[in-house]
Amino acid sequence: MVETSLVLAVQNVTKRFGGLVAVNNLSFDVSRNEVMGIIGPNGSGKTTMMNLISGALALNEGTISLNGRYISRLSSHEINRRGIARTFQLVRILPSLTLLENAMAGMVFGHQRLWGEQARHEASKLLERVGLGGQQSVPATALTYIDQKRLELARALAAKPEVLLLDEWLAGLNPTELQEGIDLIHSLRDEGITIILVEHVMDAIRSLCDRCLVMAAGAKIAEGRPQEVLSDPEVIKVYLGEDI
Amino acid sequence: MDIIITGLLLGGTYALIAFGLNLQYGVARIMNLANGEMIVLGALAAFWIFVADAISPILTMLIVAPLSFFGNWLIYRFLLRPLVRRAKNQGQLEVDSILATFGMAFALVGIMVSIHGEYYTYSYLAEPFEILGETFALNRIVAFCFAVLIGAALWLWLYFTRTGMAVRAVSVSTEASGLVGINVPQLSAIAFALGGAVTTMGGTLISTFITLDASVGVVFTMKALIIIIMGGVGDIRGAIVAALILGLVETAVARLIDPGLTLAAAYAIFVLILLFRPQGLFGRKPS
Amino acid sequence: MTSGDVKQLVWGAILLALAACVPLVANGYWMSIALTIAMFTVLSTSWALFSGPTHYISLATAAFFGVGGFLVGTGMSDYNTDYWTMVVIASLAGTVLAFLVGLATLRLSGVYFVIFTLGLAEMIRTLVSWIQNNFTGSRGLYVLTDLGEADIYIHLVLVAALVYLAGWWIARSRLGFAMRIIGNDEMVARHVGINTAFSKVILFTFSGFVASLVGALIAPRYTYIEPNGVFSPELSFIVVIMALLGGTGRLWGPIVGVIPFALLQEYINANYSNYSTLVLGIAFLVIVYFLPHGVLGRLEETWAKRRRSTW
Incomplete structure (x- = not known):
């Protein structure tokens, strides 16, 4: 298979708010038809990363490209027209x-x-x-x-987006609703939509994501299949604290 | 040199007025577009009392301040607080408070016109005074000194008292202040009232050296806003610098080009600031 | 187009045709009032096209209106240009100005936008007076035409037809839908692919064009043009009051505010002219505290309630 299935490429992206580095030199790729999870403790820069992709915020350094074309200097309406749609953390x-x-x-x-x-x-x-x-x-x-x-x-x-960004869309659902939600996202993936989701619900991460990116303090600390990533000692440390 | 000193003297009073508006906008989150009318009220009181009983405007200021405090407290409590409560979001509150304070401004102008429809002309301390070999009107200097005094007292209050600290806390975050047990509605009312009182005192001071009439309030509202935007909302140091700059530019334009163009000059500054430094002179660039 | 859309167009055409017949029955005094009403109807309706959905309170009406009137005066008095040529030039100039102001104010919102637009008329007025006093001499600007109030009135009814047609079209177009989304949440608007800047500038420019056109068309009424008159900020405030009083939720909302308020003003100016400013203030307060969605909004609420309670 020579066909490249890379849809979204994030390369060396940095975003600073004054002195605070919210996203620090972050890179990752998302392939067509993949469900990519971004997880990490509160304040680790997940939502900021979503905002950078959707154009709600302008990045300081690095590039983001969709299907090989740079979108990181475009405004959000242009990014949406290229095929990236999103939901918001606070609805x-x-x-x-x-x-x-x-x-x-x-x-x-x-x-x-x-x-x-x-x-x-x-x-x-x-x-x-x-x-x-x-x-x-x-x-x-x-x-x-x-x-x-x-x-x-x-x-x-x-608008039949190519890439869908879901920012904690499953948060606050009860178990029945959660299962419905997970099924719905599965069916979207089956239709060929590429999905990036920020999520705290670990059950959802395990059953939905093909790959996971773990962020802490703005940087990537792990990336891979959910099972592997979630058992990574480094990841456990940022989630549960040093002393355990 | 003459222009610089006159400009700085004018700027001092502007700074005091901007201080008042800053308290109202920064703490109570109400952009009071009737701010200029408070200035005119202060001027009207000074004129009225001076003409009737030849009482010095400085004394008038002491009478006007508590009255204005009480009046502004009533305005906040009974006219603006209901708007705060009914607003579903900040945008709606902003539109409502713009319309409501415009309404108050017009109503006040209407009332003041019916009290005295002409210029508030009176002469107080219009004597020459010498600084660095040049002569200035004594009233400008006295007004400047009192502006500095009042400003300093306010600053001490804000930074060295419990209430002052609470006021500063509310200006940083209304929600967080409520969570740590600060009575936000009460403090907002106090800040609004105090801001109004300071503005009125500024008006009394200004009237000693500029002749006002009932309809010029809106010009002062614009000037105070220009200063606040130039200095950055809630930034006292920025407001002082901005006020001095505005005073200097206005004086320079009036002396060197045409007095008719002072307003255009102020507005030009405003446009430049909005277009190039909307976060204010010293404000940190928002993300 | 649905049959409902067509019906609205037909009704609109009938009402405008009736309005155009007013000069046949009205004379002197009432003609003059009808002219004032026509002028404010056009101004408030076009103001509401932009400010209604976005909630951006523009006080720039006087600036564009003044540019229209002033340019017609200057062109005819200082350069001996024909009236209609100047109407075209003046409305074009107003449009360009509105476009530039629109671009500049895009990033402003709330009170900054309000003050920016309010100051605009003031600044243009002081600049124009200054230039007049210092460079062109203080010759007066005369607009001498053989147009009577009835003629001007007909011109304004035609402009009203244009504005209503534009409004009717916008409400059914993607642009109108975009404006409603922007008024709800600008962030969402950008994220569903709306070029918010473009949409806002288009509508702001259109309302600026209309205001300058009205300023140019009404100029013959005053004969003598004075910057302090045509750039008077009061005009901007009256337009805002009338539009909000009627209600900006519907295209025909503003006229519901224009007619009573114009009559009230006429009465106050004739009998208690000292209180006209006070009346403006009270009007603002009444709108904010008692009619936040205008008279129309209030009526619709009552109807909705009554329907619910009878069921």
């Missing part, structure tokens, strides 16, 4: 819009665009898929926190 819905409009928001301007009747049709199918069928004209504020997360996912999926 961000569009409160004064209906569910259908929230889902449509993702497909009107982004990677693969639709508008009018066709967009409405696709958006309602998406709502169905994330478990919000039959509530199209409900205002988004009427949803519970969990349903808002589903809605956000529908919005992210709306």
